[in-house]
Amino acid sequence: MDYLKQNSIVIEEIKDGIILKNVWDFNAKHIFECGQCFRWDKEDDDSYTGIAFGKVINVKSFKNNEIKILNTNIEDFKRIWFEYFDLGRDYSRIKKVLSADDTMKLAIKHGEGIRILKQDPWETLISFIISANNRISMIARSINIFSQMYGQAIIYNGKVYHAFPTIKDLSDTEFSNIRDCKAGFRCKYIIEAIKMIGSGEIDLEKIKNMETIEAEKELKRIPGVGSKVANCILLFSMQKYDTYPVDIWMKRVTEELFLKRESKAGEISDFAKEKFNDLSGFAQEYLFYYARELKIGKE
DNA sequence: TTGCAGGGGTCAA
DNA sequence: TTGACCCCTGCA
Numbered sequence: 001m002d003y004l005k006q007n008s009i010v011i012e013e014i015k016d017g018i019i020l021k022n023v024w025d026f027n028a029k030h031i032f033e034c035g036q037c038f039r040w041d042k043e044d045d046d047s048y049t050g051i052a053f054g055k056v057i058n059v060k061s062f063k064n065n066e067i068k069i070l071n072t073n074i075e076d077f078k079r080i081w082f083e084y085f086d087l088g089r090d091y092s093r094i095k096k097v098l099s100a101d102d103t104m105k106l107a108i109k110h111g112e113g114i115r116i117l118k119q120d121p122w123e124t125l126i127s128f129i130i131s132a133n134n135r136i137s138m139i140a141r142s143i144n145i146f147s148q149m150y151g152q153a154i155i156y157n158g159k160v161y162h163a164f165p166t167i168k169d170l171s172d173t174e175f176s177n178i179r180d181c182k183a184g185f186r187c188k189y190i191i192e193a194i195k196m197i198g199s200g201e202i203d204l205e206k207i208k209n210m211e212t213i214e215a216e217k218e219l220k221r222i223p224g225v226g227s228k229v230a231n232c233i234l235l236f237s238m239q240k241y242d243t244y245p246v247d248i249w250m251k252r253v254t255e256e257l258f259l260k261r262e263s264k265a266g267e268i269s270d271f272a273k274e275k276f277n278d279l280s281g282f283a284q285e286y287l288f289y290y291a292r293e294l295k296i297g298k299e
Numbered sequence: 300t301t302g303c304a305g306g307g308g309t310c311a312a
Numbered sequence: 313t314t315g316a317c318c319c320c321t322g323c324a
Contacts, residue, residue: 035307132308138320139307184318189309226309247307288307302324312314 005090011077017058017070018077025091027113028061034114034289036236038127038140039164049156051147053080053120054163056156061113071156086115094282101275103257104283111289116281117236121204122197123164124237129189129224131232138182145181146190170194189224196222208238215240227265241281244272252297253287 010021032040032048040050040059047060047068058070069081082088095112099105126146131139143164150165150173175194178187196202202222207215212234219230231245244250246268254268255261258275276283291297 128307129309133306133317134308135306135320138318142319179318182319184320185316186309186318224309228308232307245307249307292307304322306319306321308317310316 003090003094004088005093007082007088009087011074013074014068017068017072018074020067020069020077021065023061023065023067023087025095025113026061026065026067026085026087026115027111028059028067030111030113030289031085031115031117034111034285035136035292036117036232036285037119038131038136038143051154051161051163052084054152054154055080056154056161057081058156083118086118089115091115091282094279095286098276098279098283098286104286107257107286107290110293111286114282114285114289116241116285118239119237120164121208121233121237122167124233125193125197125204125219125222125225126164126190128229128232128236129193129222130183130186132186132224132226132229134186142181142183146183149177149181167194167198171198186224189222192223193225212240212242216243227269231269235281235284242273242278244269244276244280244284249288249291249297250284253291256297257287 008022012019012021028048029046032050037050039052040048042048043058045060047058049056049058055072055076057072060068062068069077072081095108099108127139127143130142144162147162147164150169151162152169154161154163175191178191181187183190197204202218207218210218215234215238216230219225219233228245228247231243234240235243235245246265251265251268254271255263259268259271272280272283
């Protein structure tokens, strides 16, 4: 099953942006705070301003299934944001299937508006290398500094933002001051990753077209990329929904809600594969958000 | 004020 | 299987 659906979204152009109507299963807070992305900041009006694919936009979701996106137009929506927000997928159906399990039903209730973004694989790779044994606020900060150092400046509302640097932006860089981005021991991994992608030794587009198992193996050739980071890249930027990234939170929540015992990382991903199959990635996101909201497993 | 644990893992021994 | 690893925050 592919869970795709006929799109019934109505697009209306307004001054500085667009309004989308008939958008189901979309909650900005759930989407931007479920751990999949690091470049979206909450504003005072509960909207989120973020940077992706070299653009800055502001997104606000409303209870009546309307979404307002500022600093964009219909053309960019069709070209970039429709796919980025995975608007062609029927999350209602996914939730219905997963809700056959009572525990999942409860978790989904907390994050009912989660959607898995289709992010840029290159940016996702570097971002999740930085995420290893790190805190969210620190990860976001490092990515921001890294972007300021090497990425293109974008002005929006009188404020300067920086696009995540493309591999081209980095081609002649020395990286003598890479440590300024405060990524600590991960800096050496970042440099190695840049070299491997830049030289073509690793081809992310090719990996995206591989089967999940092969793709994970290939990603793990990059230093700083282990199982968890590889699975995040696969899920958040390569549409491999049969993945179940296991970090400390997923270990806690899976043990507490399903396995009812201590277990190893391998056991947890085996369990997920068995139980959720090709919806593992979606289940993972609902559970992750639920676990963090309720601090499950953390005494 | 200082000191120490620990955080959305990975690597090397 | 285990400890080190940058950097920073929270808390004693």
